[in-house]
Amino acid sequence: MTVADLGEFGLIAAIAAKLPPSGKTVVGIGDDAAVLTAPDGRVVATMDLLVEGRHFRRDWSGPADIGGKAAARNLADVAAMGATPVALLVGLAAPGTLPVAWATELVSGMAAECARTGATVAGGDVSGADTIMLAVTALGDLAGREPVTRAGARAGDLLAVAGVLGHSAAGLGLLTAGLAAPAGPAGPAAPAAPAGLARLVAAHRWPRPVYEAGPEAAALGATSMIDVSDGLIADVGHVAKASGVLIDIDPSRLEPGADLLAAAELLGGTAASTGPAASTVPAASARMGQPGPPGQPEPLGWMLTGGEDHALAATFPAGTVLPARWSVIGFVRQGEGVLVGGQPFHGRGGWDHFG
């Protein structure tokens, strides 16, 4: 059964049937618009686009993974303002030949990730298109807290992160090198990855941000916050620019775990970061097709420049006592830009979606 067989309204009904009810939804799917609770009197709102071949590959990720990841990146943006997610609106543009099951599993993945935060999928739109495109809007509630923007970091603050760094990038490296089992039936046969490597691939397919750390940071007095979507250096750079400060990341505080070290060893033993599997996704493969910068071991490169784990990075006044899930990884000083161990970083610092 394809989405064209079912038609627009049948597809919407099939999707709606997969979704749990929510006490935060006043009016849900099936009207001109949804109505959500906004008890704070303000609403946090963000949107992301995901385009097949640029943001995901169906042979590398299953529909639930793709949905879970699409939800995670938007829910993390809400958390990075210090807010709690309330609802997603989901736009799905797809060819009429798309199996209905793919669409409903996509939305089930979104709903599962939402459930980690108390949010639900409350509305959206479907359309025909030649390639799959997702648009996801997330709404959130500040519960009386002030929003934590990128602009409040001050000299003397600590820089801390909650969540993992570099796992998604390492997982993408493994997929690009053909060293992980593909998710979809269309993928080439590949050896199954050992457990640690499989965790990295899973982290790439479906990251699990620590959403509750966002409101927690706001309550602790965070002066700025951002979610790490484009890479730590790039995203901390946005904070430095918006705040008019210099942020110095201490690489000795970024300790790659055993999984990252194992992945680096495996990839170092292959010439595979630019393997043939990468050729159909120029943007994604360009991101990981480059080896780490000169003098940087690959795991640290992943942690400094890999995005999509959606760790939260925040600055706090010096002396703030942070819960265990926050790790101090640097300091804010007068000046501008980002340094790593006091030195300019010469690797790739960003990720341009038109690159």
Next chain:
Amino acid sequence: MTVADLGEFGLIAAIAAKLPPSGKTVVGIGDDAAVLTAPDGRVVATMDLLVEGRHFRRDWSGPADIGGKAAARNLADVAAMGATPVALLVGLAAPGTLPVAWATELVSGMAAECARTGATVAGGDVSGADTIMLAVTALGDLAGREPVTRAGARAGDLLAVAGVLGHSAAGLGLLTAGLAAPAGPAGPAAPAAPAGLARLVAAHRWPRPVYEAGPEAAALGATSMIDVSDGLIADVGHVAKASGVLIDIDPSRLEPGADLLAAAELLGGTAASTGPAASTVPAASARMGQPGPPGQPEPLGWMLTGGEDHALAATFPAGTVLPARWSVIGFVRQGEGVLVGGQPFHGRGGWDHFG
């Protein structure tokens, strides 16, 4: 200058520079998420997707038109709940070769349509893609009113509309027949349309819904409301189904204006509804490529089945005194479905986005 030349962040900055500030925006473009006021304690939220070649053609509509129309369809959804629009989030996926000016004019059109309602463009996302796709989320405020859903129509109610019907469909018919000047440099030469016909083409390119009629209807006690996006019969059919009633449209109350009559006469004198210009947009041309149903003069067919003018259709308790911009066009009875003059309507009743 293309969007690839400017890059993701440069494009966002160029777009942001086109946008006026708003007192409803607590945090605007440039952070992880926007923060908007939601004084009611609830927020109305809706999303639409628009795909090039399916929802718009660059040779038929300029970028400001496309942006204005994309905004209008979402703002009308907010109004149809009885709410006042607050903000749009805009996702733009496009090839890197897209001129920056096209993107900024698109957003300027959105901002201009927003300004008719007091809303602004407060955030969004940009991405590369092989074809242009827009995702627009609109947020709105109910100001203490209960949302007007599709489900409250009761036997005995009046059916009334605010705004025009059939103008966009007639304009599309003129464009499909090659009888209107194209908007873009890529279009073939075509004779300039007389003023009345030009108004219809303009209505197709950039509809102007009567947004303030939405909150007005809610305040007058409307029992149900919908915006006419898929065609009057189709959309009133959604109300009839959700409310469990029969709605009988009185065709004698649908008086085509002089512009519609002139367009019908002109198109009747050509064999052009399925001209060669239609071939690259199968869905859009299928919509108007069909002549009116047997026995229905074309102008009435446009009014009954043409969408995209985004008139508001609402039901009110019998005896409600309606302001002049509302026209009573039918009545609600016990039963199910939609009749036209007491008879089943045998034309096309709907519009399936995977069709």
